[in-house]
Amino acid sequence: YGIAVDSGSSGSRIQIYSWPDPSEVSKEDTSQWNSVPRVFQQEDWSYKTSPGVSTFADKPHKVWDDHYEDLIEYAEKIIPKEQWNETPIFILATAGMRLVPKKKRDTLLETICEKVGKKSEFLLENCAEQVQIIDGETEGLYGWISLNYLLGQMDDYDVSSEESNDSLRPSYGFMDMGGASTQISFVPYSREEIVKHRDDISTVYLRNVGGGVQQWDVFVSTWLGFGANEARKRYLKNLINILPELNNSNDEDDFNTKAVNDPCLPRGAKLDFLHLKHSYEIIGSGDYESCLKTTYPLLLKNLPCTETPCLFNGVHAPEIDFQRDKFVGISEYWYTANDVFHMGGEYNFLQFNEKVKSFCESDWSEIQKNSEQGAYNNVPTSILIDACFKANWVINVLHEGFNLPRVGIEEKHSTSEEADLEYKPHIPFQSAGSIKGAELSWTLGRILLYASSMIASSDKISVGIAPASKENKPFVYGGIDNPSLSSQLGHGSWSFLLLFVFLGALTLAYLYMYKRDSLKRFPTIFTQITSKLKAKYNHYRYLKLSTQEQTDLESG
Structure with missing residues (x-):
């Protein structure tokens, strides 16, 4: 068994996984020798608690009783007691904690490790590696591993044939958008492109059950502050900052303008927003075209890149060829498209654009009435009121940020509520919440690295992630590094x-x-x-x- 806790900006979700002993598998079934270990997760092996762990930055003494205790107790009900002390636990915080001041986050991490170590019997040997804040690049690479493992891209990986083959092994690109950050990770479409951008590319090492090593060259980038919730905050601040009294030399301005029109809010909707110690009433004007144009500057496309191609916020990347590359988006890409607009799965810009426009320009009272009748999958009002902005943000990130072509596709939408992903060519982008019945979470990538590191081998290659050389970051080991005394x-x-x-x-x-x-x-x-x-x-x-x-x- 293995446990990974995704401590994000809105809450912490525990994910529990299991896998057979790789040494026993290699003896019983040689057909798996060229594949990574099989990692399993049953439907109820996941549980979430809210709010985000970063809310405990000023009260770390409460982080066990009010946050992690329920998660650990949930895992104890699933994993046999006799295996607790050999079940590794990884508590990995993401973008929400990256925004916390260093001194506070260090104190909070130390408290978490101390409490979990004392209160549970799960394997916690190295706090610095098992209880930590992972950077966005690592999160993106874990997600890329999860995605391609679930799609079977890591099965039947013959090391000798891969080394002699001029063409690259097929894989999927990964996109993730949370509340605070967004990531992209993908294998460039050719060996020439990899060589051209070698300093920008990380290398993932996984070990097959038979002992051979899979090597994948993956580009990854992350944008802190470009998640849906943080982008929304930046957007509202921009609306307020262009008010006349904030942009003149009159010291006697009393900030009388307290009502601000928001084209990304449905007509008639209202909410309060605190900025610069003043409370502002945000009033929805429901103008889709204006919303799309107003959210575009948040991408900061005006910032220059040191090299081309350039994505957004000054980030350089290898060229993406959407005629051959295929991407899957999770988290906000899935929730926004599926929960409100019922368009999760294969992405059709023309149809999605039409539905978003209709929603954004509807009266808020009408949307609330439709919600009461079950039109939006029981999405809470607090989330529904931001749906217009989030949909426009997703559209801008996809098409203006990553340059995904604005095209439609043939009608092939899944009728499944889960929209389980199947391997389909010619679909440049699709969103997913699960793949073949398995939840798609980056935590699976972390556990797969651990399971892979348990396989014995005669070579000295370490399982893990070698970050891009330009990042100057240490190797991320798949196993637990337990330093000698x-x-x-x-x-x-x-x-x-x-x-x-x-x-x-x-x-x-x-x-x-x-x-x-x-x-x-x-x-x-x-x-x-x-x-x-x-x-x-x-x-x-x-x-x-x-x-x-x-x-x-x-x-x-």
Whole structure:
């Protein structure tokens, strides 16, 4: 078993996975030798709690009782007790925590690790690797691994034939949009394109059940602040910042303008928004074309790139050829298209555009009435009121940000509510919540790397992710790196340890010579002492590794 907790900006979701012992599989079924381990997840092996963990930045002492305790107890009901101590747990925070000041997030991470280590029996050997904030690039690569694993792209990977083949093995590109950030990851369409952009490309290493290594060259980029919720905040601030009293030299302005028209809000809808210590009433004007134009500047396409092609916000990337490349979008790409507009799955711009326009220009009272009649999959009003903006943001990111052509496709929409994804050529983009019945989450990628790292091999290649050279980031190991005591203890710590051993030896000698009856209680005393020492050592190791392995999280 393996546990991965996705601690995002809106909440934490625990995902539980299992897989057969790879060594036993390799003996029983040689047909799997050229494939990565089979990782399984049953339908009820997922559970979410809200709000986001970042809300505990000012109250870390409550993060166990009010947040993680329910998740751990849920896992304990599923995983057999005798396997708890060999089940690794990874608590991985994403964009919401990247926005928290460093001192507060470090304190919160340390508290999480301490509480989970004390309150649960799951395998937690290295806090710095198992309880951490992952950067956007790592999150995007985990998602890419999950997607291509579920689509079977990592099956029957013959190492010798892949090395001699001039053409690249087919794969899907991955897009993810959360509340605070968005990511894209894909294998460039040719070896020439990979060579051309080598410094921008990461390498993923996975091990087959038979011991061979899969190597994938993947470009990944992330945009912190470009998730749907953060983009919405930036958008509303822009609407307010262009008010006359914020753009003149009159110091006597009393900010009388407190009502702001929003073309991305359905007609008649109202909400309050706090900005610069002033409360503003946002009133919907429901103008789809104006909304699309007003959200476009949020992409910051005006920022220059050091190289071409250029996407948005000054980010350079290898060329995307949508005539041959195929992408899948999850999270907000799926929720926005499916829950409100019932168009999850294959993306048809012409039809989606028509539905979004109709929704945005509807009266809010009419939308509320339709919602009461079940038209929007029971989406809460607090989410429904932002649906027009989010749909326009998705359209802008896809077509203006990633340059996806604005075209329609033939009618082939799935009738399934889950819109399980099938491998279909000629569909440049589609959204998905699941693939072949399995939930599509980047957490699967993290667990697959761990399962793959358990396979024995004669070579010295490490399973994990080698980030792009220009990022200057450390290798992300698939397994748990459990540093030896000698490598983690400094000179002062060794002095303390030697002194402890010396005093312990003197104590034992004294007890043996004068207090032999006390020796009967020694095992209990020794257990208590070693338990406290272990806790102190783990605390020290966490601080040391956190300092050594701190990445530039603010960059995404």
